[in-house]
Amino acid sequence: EIVMTQSPATLSVSPGERATLSCRASQSVSSNLAWYQQKPGQAPRLLIYGASTRATGIPARFSGSGSGTEFTLTISSLQSEDFAVYYCQQYNNWPPETFGPGTKVDIK
Amino acid sequence: QVQLVQSGAEVKKPGASVKVSCKASGYTFTSYYMHWVRQAPGQGLEWMGIINPSGGSTSYAQKFQGRVTMTRDTSTSTVYMELSSLRSEDTAVYYCASGMVATCDYWGQGTLVTVSS
Numbered sequence: 502e503i504v505m506t507q508s509p510a511t512l513s514v515s516p517g518e519r520a521t522l523s524c525r526a527s528q529s530v531s532s533n534l535a536w537y538q539q540k541p542g543q544a545p546r547l548l549i550y551g552a553s554t555r556a557t558g559i560p561a562r563f564s565g566s567g568s569g570t571e572f573t574l575t576i577s578s579l580q581s582e583d584f585a586v587y588y589c590q591q592y593n594n595w596p597p598e599t600f601g602p603g604t605k606v607d608i609k
Numbered sequence: 610q611v612q613l614v615q616s617g618a619e620v621k622k623p624g625a626s627v628k629v630s631c632k633a634s635g636y637t638f639t640s641y642y643m644h645w646v647r648q649a650p651g652q653g654l655e656w657m658g659i660i661n662p663s664g665g666s667t668s669y670a671q672k673f674q675g676r677v678t679m680t681r682d683t684s685t686s687t688v689y690m691e692l693s694s695l696r697s698e699d700t701a702v703y704y705c706a707s708g709m710v711a712t713c714d715y716w717g718q719g720t721l722v723t724v725s726s
Contacts, residue, residue, distance in 0.1 A: 502671075535712050537654075544704055544716035545646075545654065556714065588654055592711035597670035598644075600654040 503527050503591050505601035513609040520576040522604045524589035529569045533593035536565055536574045539603075540585045548587075549574065576606075584608055611635040613705050613717035620723045626693040629720045631705030638686040639663040641707040641714075645679065645690045648719075649701040657703075660688055695724045 504527040514520045524534065532552040537545040547556040549565035552572060562577040576583055589601040616630040631643065645657040658669035660679040667679045673692070681688045688705060703720045706713035 533711065537713070539654075544719055545706075545713070546716070547708075547712060547714050550712045590654075590656075590713075595711065596656075596658065596668045597672070598656040598659075598711065600646075600656065602653050 502597060503530060503594050503599050505589055505591055505599050507587075507589060507601035507604045509604060510602070511605045511607060513607055514579050515609045516581060517578050518609075520579055520583075520606055522574040522576075522587055522606070524567075524572040524574070524601050526570045526572075526591055528594075530591040530593035532568045533591060534565075534567070534572050535590045535592065536563075537588045537590065538583075538585045539588065545588065579606070611707065611715040613707060613715055615703075615705060615717040615720045618721040618723070620725065621695050623696055623724055623726055625695050625724075626691060627695060627722050628689055628691040629703050629705075629722070630687050630689050631717050632685065632687045633707060634686060636707075638683060642710055643679075643681070643688045644706045644708065644713050645677075646704045646706055646713065647701040648704070649698070652701075655701075657690070662688060692722075695722075697724050700724045 506525045508523045534552045536549040539545040553565045564575045566573050586603045586605045588603045592598045612634045614632045639662050644659045660667045662681045678691045705717040708714040
């Protein structure tokens, strides 16, 4: 089973600032990596798939990069609605698909 | 638009089974796979398995093998997830999520399953 790790666990950012979230896989997942956003009391929402392709309706301030074992989600200028928990997920070797433990982005 | 509507909250005793439904609309039911993902209180996301609504084939995470069964009813565009031998650690919100294959593009609203004696 591929183990996903994310850092940092919590990221405190001021509105308008840039946020950079990291995700690492225990072995290569090629570009088969997705990012999800989850707000309190809501279901997750797909942001990025294929490591760098934005899902339908996702603003351009969200971007993904990386391949193999190292990935990054960047939010270029944080808006109030972006404060949430972000999860990465690998879907290269499944079952199981595996999620990282999440990074909480909160207001500084 | 794509909508996934799940059944309501459940309270079960340890050892019992629970069956959660997920009714899909807004797309061709057999064109998208359906995942089940759960989230224990205050915890992260855990992938349980996937069903292909077209043929009914399934793939489960090893952790749930023998305890989980995913089925579908194409006549009502509904998928089901049944989890047996429930224990307190199974208390969680259970989500269905549809996608072309491996990603979870659209999510249901979640179903809270509480296991308590």
